[in-house]
Amino acid sequence: MNAIEVHDLSKSYGKVRALSGISLEVENGEIFGLIGPDGAGKTTLFRILTTLLLADEGSASVNGLDVKKDYAAIRRQIGYMPGRFSLYQDLSVEENLEFFATVFGTTVEENYDVIKDIYSQIEPFKERRAGALSGGMKQKLALSCALVHKPSVLFLDEPTTGVDAVSRKDFWNMLARIKASGVTVFVSTPYMDEASLCDRVALIMHGKIIDSGTPAGIVAKYPYTLLSAKGTPMYPLLKYLRGKEGVINCFSFGAEHHLAIDSSVTDARKILSDMTEAGFKDCDVHRISPGIEDCFMNLAGENVRK
């Protein structure tokens, strides 16, 4: 039995279609990443799976329990960390944790070993009000509260949004340890670079899953040769590259552009010389292996074209 199963799930808010026909499966004991930009429908899917929203069509189950019919049973078995920091700001760290432990019918002492790894880091500040914690500490407290009743499935909705790079890395290490203790982790993130830290991922956009599988599997499916190009000025270069023959698509990636090319028509050397000829300065073009983001951009582009 899979930890989470979703079949043809659809949900609309009035005219806006948040999810259209989503299907996915999350196996027991894995970290499954739901990756997509803001507004892709991640939070809606989370809320349906945590029994907070009802889907319009399709079915979904958590631990084999139907999200609509058996919502009460599911609520006892899952841990949920919503996207926003949603603990009580006017209660102290300790009081928050105790409250959520009691509400879920347990005590902090009983399950201390489950949260020890994470909670011990904020325990020195347990007298402090939750509202006065730093972003990273808030996140650790929220995770402790979601874990304190030993859930078998943990839902984390964008846990690393708005957290600094070091804390993000920290957080993923914690997730790895949580997974090691046998908990299934279903996590969403808008950061493509976090995909490689998941066992399996699903890419979501405009309420549709555009691809899913292991991060390596998704990258391996990338169909084109990928080049990275640099040169000044950047923006005219992007326009220039997009208009060139043999360039399938071109996207800006920070300080460089990634372009997919048809290798039977053109290659890196040709593009470099064309760029220099066209008057761009400090030019550099070399071949790179694609990342999840490249796959996402490509798939998203295909989806729009379709």
Place this chain on the structure above:
Amino acid sequence: MKEFLAFVKKEFRHILRDKRTMLIVLIMPIVQMILFGYAVRTEIEHARVDVVGDLTDPAVRKIVDRIDNNRYLDINEILPSVSMIPSRFEKNAADVVVCFGQDFGPELKKTGKGSVKIIGDGSDPNSAQMIVNYVTGVIRSEQTEISAALSGESSSGFSPSIQLMYNPAMKSSYNFVPGVMGLIMMIICSMMTSVSIVREKETGTMELLLVSPVKPIWIIISKALPYLIVSTINFITILLLSRYMMGVPIRGSLLLLSGVAVLFVFTSLSLGLLISIVASTQKSALLLSGMGLMMPTVLLSGIIFPCENMPGILQALSHLIPAKWFIIMVKKIMIQGAGFPYIIKEFSILAGMTAFLLTVSVKKFRIRL
């Protein structure tokens, strides 16, 4: 049960840590009582009476002395001419002017008719009406004496003696104490409960609470409980203040009064719950309870404007205001000393309203987002 206690503990922490709100909530009834008791009173005391007339005339003298001896009226100044009256009112130096006709006494003796004119400052119609009534009363009683003396009989005709059974001194506090009680309980229970539930929606903690195995009904009860206690404290404060500061009697049974208050608290709580279901932000909850509950309560429950004087449609509307029925009951119990049989109609109406509101709001309370 342990879960429920944890909820209650949490709610108390929220309230106790928000010292400012707590202070406002506990002091509000005291301030309102003092405000209504001393600042917004409607009875008249020491109204200033100016006189235009010849004070050497014994008939005039007698009436003026009589006015001066009245506990509500004080003789202020003797004006030499009628033309000064407007400036006296403009300077707010007098509340009413009594003008005696020329040769008032001799005329009265000769023809049996005297002319007296009472000029009130009408810019505040309510108090002007009252002051003029007082002055008229004084003059009328003088008139009966004079006419008795003139006709030579001990008494002719009759004058009614008026007694207001339950409020002989016409104290306005008899009216506003029940009103303030209703208002305060309404504010505390509806506004505070709805805001505290909506706050959880707004900060996102409601999401977590709903995901927990705790039944929503317990969440609601734990939200209501602290405010039940706060309103009990307020109820006691108001009773103590009204009894010992305002001198409003509690003639009926205290137990019955408390029972009625508890019923009204439940009405207000269910209204607050209903608001928290409709509103999604604290601001809208505040506005809803402020405009949607407070305004109609103040205007239509008879605290300020008597329901009997309202146009038909507003009167019909006032029947829908729960506070109206509560206030009627409190008046009957506190001031008339009525027992349960005399308030059974109002009690049933309020109980029916409460049952209806409570079922609707508990039914509508969402188990999902």
